[in-house]
Amino acid sequence: xxxxxxxxxxxxxxxxxxxxxxxxxxxxxxxxxxxxxxxxxxxxxxxxxxxxxxxxxxxxxxxxxxxxxxxxxxxxxxxxxxxxxxxxxxxxxxxxxxxxxxxxxxxxxxxxxxxxxxxxxxxxxxxxxxxxxxxxxxxxxxxxxxxxxxxxxxxxxxxxxxxxxxxxxxxxxxxxxxxxxxxxxxxxxxxxxxxxxxxxxxxxxxxxxxxxxxxxxxxxxxxxxxxxxxxxxxxxxxxxxxxxxxxxxxxxxxxxxxxx
Amino acid sequence: xxxxxxxxxxxxxxxxxxxxxxxxxxxxxxxxxxxxxxxxxxxxxxxxxxxxxxxxxxxxxxxxxxxxxxxxxxxxxxxxxxxxxxxxxxxxxxxxxxxxxxxxxxxxxxxxxxxxxxxxxxxxxxxxxxxxxxxxxxxxxxxxxxxxxxxxxxxxxxxxxxxxxxxxxxxxxxxxxxxxxxxxxxxxxxxxxxxxxxxxxxxxxxxxxxxxxxxxxxxxxxxxxxxxxxxxxxxxxxxxxxxxxxxxxxxxxxxxxxxxxxxxxxxxxxxxxxxxxxxxx
Numbered sequence: 001x002x003x004x005x006x007x008x009x010x011x012x013x014x015x016x017x018x019x020x021x022x023x024x025x026x027x028x029x030x031x032x033x034x035x036x037x038x039x040x041x042x043x044x045x046x047x048x049x050x051x052x053x054x055x056x057x058x059x060x061x062x063x064x065x066x067x068x069x070x071x072x073x074x075x076x077x078x079x080x081x082x083x084x085x086x087x088x089x090x091x092x093x094x095x096x097x098x099x100x101x102x103x104x105x106x107x108x109x110x111x112x113x114x115x116x117x118x119x120x121x122x123x124x125x126x127x128x129x130x131x132x133x134x135x136x137x138x139x140x141x142x143x144x145x146x147x148x149x150x151x152x153x154x155x156x157x158x159x160x161x162x163x164x165x166x167x168x169x170x171x172x173x174x175x176x177x178x179x180x181x182x183x184x185x186x187x188x189x190x191x192x193x194x195x196x197x198x199x200x201x202x203x204x205x206x207x208x209x210x211x212x213x214x215x216x217x218x219x220x221x222x223x224x225x226x227x228x229x230x231x232x233x234x235x236x237x238x239x240x241x242x243x244x245x246x247x248x249x250x251x252x253x254x255x256x257x258x259x260x
Numbered sequence: 261x262x263x264x265x266x267x268x269x270x271x272x273x274x275x276x277x278x279x280x281x282x283x284x285x286x287x288x289x290x291x292x293x294x295x296x297x298x299x300x301x302x303x304x305x306x307x308x309x310x311x312x313x314x315x316x317x318x319x320x321x322x323x324x325x326x327x328x329x330x331x332x333x334x335x336x337x338x339x340x341x342x343x344x345x346x347x348x349x350x351x352x353x354x355x356x357x358x359x360x361x362x363x364x365x366x367x368x369x370x371x372x373x374x375x376x377x378x379x380x381x382x383x384x385x386x387x388x389x390x391x392x393x394x395x396x397x398x399x400x401x402x403x404x405x406x407x408x409x410x411x412x413x414x415x416x417x418x419x420x421x422x423x424x425x426x427x428x429x430x431x432x433x434x435x436x437x438x439x440x441x442x443x444x445x446x447x448x449x450x451x452x453x454x455x456x457x458x459x460x461x462x463x464x465x466x467x468x469x470x471x472x473x474x475x476x477x478x479x480x481x482x483x484x485x486x487x488x489x490x491x492x493x494x495x496x497x498x499x500x501x502x503x504x505x506x507x508x509x510x511x512x513x514x515x516x517x518x519x520x521x522x523x524x525x526x527x528x529x530x531x532x533x534x535x536x537x538x539x540x541x
Contacts (some may be wrong), residue, residue: 053377053378053379055304056306085506183356187341187342187347187349187353188321190348191346202348205348205352210352212360213352213356213359214357214359216360218316218360222314224313225314225361228359229358232358232359
């Protein structure tokens, strides 16, 4: 078990170092700088009364930028290893293909979480500058968002096993940014379709990743919303783990049969 | 084709209403213009979310109104996230309702509209040609009905009028406030006349909201003449208004008092006709 953990640590460390080498985190810092600049521009208007608006804008921008990092990082890792033929020396070591996938997934999650931490720190700085108060729900927002981003990484990695990097990234963006639209389409059309179609909608609802569940931004940005019950956070944790495990199984099923 | 396009002078004002083109030399098709319009439009729609403390609403569909025995011709709000009884998703639906800003429509509390003031200030700063931002913002500014709130609302409208001198809504709103709150019929008359002039000069291309403001301007101007005792101008205004809006049922009724004012009623400034006061008591 310890041996496995060492393998995962080495693989994920390589992903993080690669990300630093590619200056991805510099881009994140630049995006964070844009957040601060945007906040300064709003400051010209006078901050009084704009706290809720700025908070909402902050969580929206934070969610969007960190999701972009998660999708781009997770969808390109494996194809690049194959393209640059660096996969062969990796697999010549005593690690299985499943270990490789898990290690890469952990690496992409770590990179995404670092990016999120940088962006969150800069957003928090901007929000504090506007006098926005930090509530318990904000902490829950961060925890849920971290789980949601990890789920995005799992989806991105799985897509990259089945598709080209460009197709995987595009599909990843559609699934993540279009998640709420897809869910709304399912719920609003359910009562207007026949029984067979309802079965199809139920299947889609179960199969598609529910990224909207991990976004507490609506509650965190507005005033007076109570923290989310513990069972809900527990459900999110279980959903993330089981859904990611399912995706890893799918990835492994494909990647294991792949001729390299 | 180029010749046809060259002669088709009416297409451009319809696509880009003159109210914006007159004010900005670069026009709405510029990237900055598009950004301004999009940003202010987004802020405009965001005020509703802001008022509802983050709860997002949508209009009910025809089928939903029918299922709840609600009149089809009226609009009703419905939370974007369906309620438990209408949601097939089971626990996933429960979790979404728990993590989102959600309460059943009937029970949610609305925030004070005055909290949206910074948004109106921001949207009119981003897009000074967004007339609804100025008029709705002025109503929110003046919600208190205190002299201070009224003067702030008028100041807000004055800024809007400087940016949009040829629009109908802002002078109409200006006149309405000075007549109803400051009881200043003379100033109100000037603004309603200006609104009507603006509306007539761009009548062919007036959007729905400005057409409605033009109709209101005729009505208000007729009321101003009625309360000012100027029956000649009242008749002329009603006549002209009915030529523009032949289907209007209110304009013909503006000539008579619909409510008998109490004895301690303070008449507005200006020349008040004595006929009514003498006949009523």
